[in-house]
Amino acid sequence: MLPGCDPEGLLPPTSLNADLATMATKLMVCQNLTEILESSARYCNAPIEFHHADFTIPSKVLTTRQLRYQAHENAQLIRDIHNVTEDTIVLIHFDNHEQNIIWLWSTVIGGYLPAMSPAFVNDLAQRRKHILHLNSLFKVPLILTSDRLVHEFLNIDGLHIVTVERLVNKLRSGVSRVPRTNFGHQKEPEDAAILMLTSGSTGNAKAAVLRNNQIKAALAGKVAHHGTEKGDVFLGWVALDHVASLCQIHLHALALGARQIFVDKADVANDPLRFLNLIHNLRVSVTFGPNFFLTALSNLLDKMQPSTAITRDWDLSCLKVIFSGGEANTVQTCISAMAHLETLGARKNVVSPGFGMTETCAGSMHNLSCPDYDIKMGLEFTSVGPCIPGLAARVAGDNGLVIKSPNVPGALQIKGECVLKEYFNDPFATSISFTRDGWFITGDTALIDDAGYVRLCGRTKDLIIVNGVNYYPHELERAIEEAKLPGLTPTYTVVFSHRPDGASTERVVVVFSPAHGYTNAASLTVSFDAISKITARLFGVSPYQIVPVAATLIPKSTLGKISSPKIAAEYRAGGYDTYYAEAAEAIKLYRQTNLRRPESETQKSIADLFAEMFHTPSSEIGIDTSLLDMGVSSIELFAFKSNVHRILCLDQEIPLISVLMDPTIHGIATAIQEMQQPKQYNPVVKLHASGEKPPLWLVHPGVGEVLVFLNLAKYINDRPLYALRARGFEEGEEFFKDLPEIFTTYFQHIKTTQPLGPYAIAGYSFGAMIAFEVAKLLEADGDEVRFLGSFNLPPHIKDRMRQLDWVEAGINLSYFLDLISEDYAHEISPKLHELSNDDALDHLMSHASQGRLAELSLTKSKMKTWITLAHKMQEAALEYEPSGSAASIDVFHAIPLKQVAVNGTDWIENKLSKWADFSREPPRMHHVDGAHYTMMSPEHVFTFQKTLQKALRERGL
Structure with a gap:
């Protein structure tokens, strides 16, 4: 056996320091997850905190004892549900850490087997297939979810869905007040504890059975390998349906009795600097960061002057380890990221690249000497280090024989207590995942070097990882085939991953056989454009290369199967370079030839x-x-x-x-x-003029301009996209006199441009009020408004409008245009209200980013006009009261402005929910990433458009 890869089993307490020995003793005495929770609550009672990236919003804290108590209460509620038996699987489907944790433990303590459900895909056909598969795989599970997420299950017949609001209302009304029973105590070490889906949320997902003793072994191995302890502070920001969040953070911290903190992924992933704020402010010592995130963080810090970072007062001396996994880590990224982090006080080698799977309860190998070891070995991608105690690794050749020599690549196989033994209700998947002598086949290619460090060399399994997100090539292959593109030979499309030299993540390559030859420029141009759009729609990225080759170069087996690894190997070896170059040149010449020249x-x-x-x-x-x-x-x-x-x-x-x-x-x-x-004034701006689907109309926010929709327009290409722009920007244009003039003007221009429905209209912020009123006019005219959207605005707005005098309108506009920061906007508001309007504007212009002013071509005169227009719009709504109703409404909610809600819960439950009074059916609520002013920014627009397009599809548009 190669060094560093021996299965050591659980380390005896005597081999550890005192704190670890105490933890290991308590952990080894526990028979199951319930006893781990009970032990942690009894001896430590550490807090589990749910924070917002905005520190002005209060956090929610749940001590381990409170969690235990609440789980006991909820367990009895689950037991009282009709048709729930001891064999019932409970599918946990929520979109926030707090509910996932509470109801996971409620299920465990009730003695049931929980299955963590990831977020559903937007493709409704794929989602339906996935839900039906889970319903069959889990034999009609009990589905626990919230009222606002029920619609995600598409009203599919035969599902057993119960909302937790219904259960909690029973508890509050005194129903089911019986002695609490803890059936979780009865579970044996070998019993299944949790089911985790292994293949995302599409296709026929497998459910990995994580056993009690498997989880316990994994936790003991993590503690021994990393030296984590009770005094550590764990930060999790990945959803709990991901094993890295569940095992590497939550259960790891719980077993130690350590404080754990959770924030939403959107709060961190799209703004890496918030990650540093959280570590500094909450004294985080243990967290997680995949390679793409570390790259983004490093790039941001590269752009900052060293003095800027220091003046932010970041003190990262508390930070002990950032677990990194999910995709290969580049050595250069680790060097750069750690150099910045060490400058801010973090310890040396703070990033620990690793390897883990759902099947191993997350990180099962970790490099504790990165990047020193990797630099010494001259590596481009970091080693994932030796195995944690309790795991063994080996590699095997194509012939199945074990490779005993170091530094020879082969199929990576693992064995140990922390490795799963079966997939739930899937004996075939289980049988093909193990060798005859009981080693688990990971699907990865790796070598083990002389020091026992494992280096990943690629994958034998079919998967593409872009920025830490798993995509499946067959999904894109199917989407391209189903598009029935006339320029493609059917069934000869191959999709695989490729990581160009120096790239921070994998890229997508599409190889296909052109129906009209690989030099037919007209056909190739159409095919390339179509494949690019399909890839962007499905994966959110454009292909790295699209390569047309003859069908004879895409051989099929006797059964008609294409070997993707062979095609990928030929591509990487340069076998298709000539075909790609000729096609690219042909397309280039075609575009040039068919252009209408200036x-x-x-x-x-x-x-x-x-x-x-x-x-x-x-x-x-x-x-x-x-x-x-x-x-x-x-x-x-x-x-x-x-x-x-x-x-x-x-x-x-x-x-x-x-x-x-x-x-x-x-x-x-x-x-x-x-x-x-x-x-003549015309409010209609055509952001996209073509498409077979009904048009989507977008109404400007309170600042009157439609620039905020430009990012969104890049993703809407299957329908006309029109935006409505306020009057008063151009010379000679008068501002609108009142709201009725706005409503009727927009109504008339919509009818002129689109005479017949069904109509789809949405408004951003202030524009949602206008959209609602215009929708009523359309309905009064006998038209169908099938989609009405509010982008983060409640129906009652006059209180907010009364806060916005001319100066406040100027401050808001400045922040909206990114001329000043939100914090500075709040800071200077009292001071500016002591000045005249003109002096206040001078202050804003002098303190604004001069580069940004230049980019926007904003002079004082233009800024004054813009502020006045915005103020006139808001002034018109000082007495606005909503009345009447629309057929339906979809509400897209983001982080609210500080002035309008205490936090997100207050915003949704006490403000946005009031749309129910003005809709003839219950509003549909859609969470979107970002804050009020950033929900459609470049960082968030991709996820925003996915949510928007899904909502349109669900409305039959």
């Missing part, structure tokens, strides 16, 4: 500007090329507008609305020619 000097100047700003050859740009095709951001849009004014020496700046109305080179040039002519 003719006028104005068109040529604008085309040159396109080429310069978006790093695209002039030969590939024609007069039909659109700014939106280039993926323009709001910042780039203002910069473009300013540059057009400069290079064309215009007497007046081209209005933004003119650019948005037709953002092609031809349209912009035409708008410039017509600029001097009088023009």
Whole structure:
């Protein structure tokens, strides 16, 4: 056996220090999870805290004893549910840490077997298939969820769904007040404790059976390997349906009796600097961070001046270890991240890359000497270190024989107490996952070096990991095939992962056989564009390369199966380079040949500007090329507008609305020619003009502008997308006099543009109120409004409107435009209210980011007009009271502004829920990432659009 990989079993207490020995003794005495919870509550009573990234929002704290008590109460409620027996599987489906933890333990103490449910996919057909599979696999489980998540189960017949609100109401009313019974104590060490799904939330997921003694062995191994102790503070931010959160953080901390803290993933993943704030403020010592997250954190810190980081007063001396896994860690990322973290006080080697699976209760190997060891060995990707105590590893060749020599790659196999023994109700999956002598086949390729350190070399299993998220190639293959693209030969599409040199994550490669030859430029161009859009829609990323090759180069077996590993190996060996190069050149020439060339000097100047700003050859740009095709951001849009004014020496700046109305080179040039002519106000901005599905109308927020929707427009390509822009931005335009004028104006322009329904309309913030009133006008006109959306606005708004005088409107606009920070906005508000409007504006302009002002081409005069417009809009709503009703409403809720709600719960339960009074069916609530002003920012727009498009589909649109 190679060094460092021997199965050592549980370490005896005498081999550990005093604290660890005490913990190990207590842990080894426990027979099951219930006894681990009871022991932790009795001897330690450590807190489990649920925090918000915004420290002004109070945290919720649940001590271990309180958790135990509440779980006992809830266990009896579960036992009273009709048709629940001791063999019933309980599927736990929530979207927050608190409910997941409480109801997980309620199920365990009740003596039932819980299964943790991940978030569902947006593809409703896939979701239905997944739910039906789970219902069959778990033999009609009891599904515990919340009222607001019930609709996610698509009203499928035959499901046994019970909402926890119903159960808790029983408890509050005194029902089921009987002596508490703890059937969890009766579980044996070999009994199943928890079921964890191993293949995400699509396809036929397998359920790994995690046994009591398996979990106990894994926890003892983690403690012994990392030296964690009772005084540590654990931070978890990944959902509890992921084994890293459940075992590496929650159960690990519970077994030690350590304090544990949970925050939402969105609070951390999209803003790595908040991660540092949490560590500093809460004195975190143990947490988790995958490679993509460490890369983002390192890149942000690289951009900050060292003095800036220091002046933030981050003290990370408390930080002992960041577990890292889920995808391969690059040595360079670890070097960079740890250099920054050490500067801020963290200990050396604080990042611990590792290897773990659901089947091993998370991290089962960990490198404690990163990056020193990896630098010494000259590695590009870090070693995942030796096995934790209780696990053994080996590698085997293609012939199945064990490779006993070090440094020889083979199929990674593992064995030990912390490895699962079976998949639930799936004997076939179990049988093919083990060798004849009982070793578990991981599906990974690895080598074990002379020191016993394991290095991963790739995967034999079918999986793509992009930024730590698992995707399945067969899903994309199926989606491409189902699109029935005329340029593709059916059944010859292959998808696999590739990690280019120096890349921080894996990329997607698509190989296909073109129906019309791999040099047919017209067909290839259409196929490439379609494959790119399908990939972006399904995976959220564009393909690294799309490679067309002859069908003879994609061989099939006798049974018609394609070997993806062989195709991937041929690609990486350069076997397809020629085909890719020829196709790329053909497409390039086709685009150039079929472009309508710029003719006028104005068109040529604008085309040159396109080429310069978006790093695209002039030969590939024609007069039909659109700014939106280039993926323009709001910042780039203002910069473009300013540059057009400069290079064309215009007497007046081209209005933004003119650019948005037709953002092609031809349209912009035409708008410039017509600029001097009088023009009627038209609120309709066409963000996307084509598509077979009904249009979606978006109403501006209180600032009146539609720029906030530009990020969203990049993802809506299957339907027309129209935005409504307020009146008063352009010279000669009057502000709206009152709300009825706004409502009727927008109603008339919607009917002119889209004469017939069904209609879909949504408003962002203030715009949701307008959308509601316009929807009522459409319904009164006999039309069907099938979708009405509120983006984070309650129905009652006049109290908030009364807070917004001219100065406050200016402060809000400045923050909305990212001219100042939210904290600074709150800080200066009292001071600015002591000044005149003009002096307050001077202060805002002088303290705003000058670079951002330049990007937005904002002068004091333009800013004054914009603030006045926003104030007029809000002033019109000072006495607004909602009345009447719409057929339905979908409410998209994000972190609220500090001025309007105490926290997220208050926002939803006491504010947004009031939409029920104005909808003829219960509102559908949709959580979205980010805060009020950032929910559609570049960091959050991908998840936002997925939620929005899912809601539209569920409304039959």
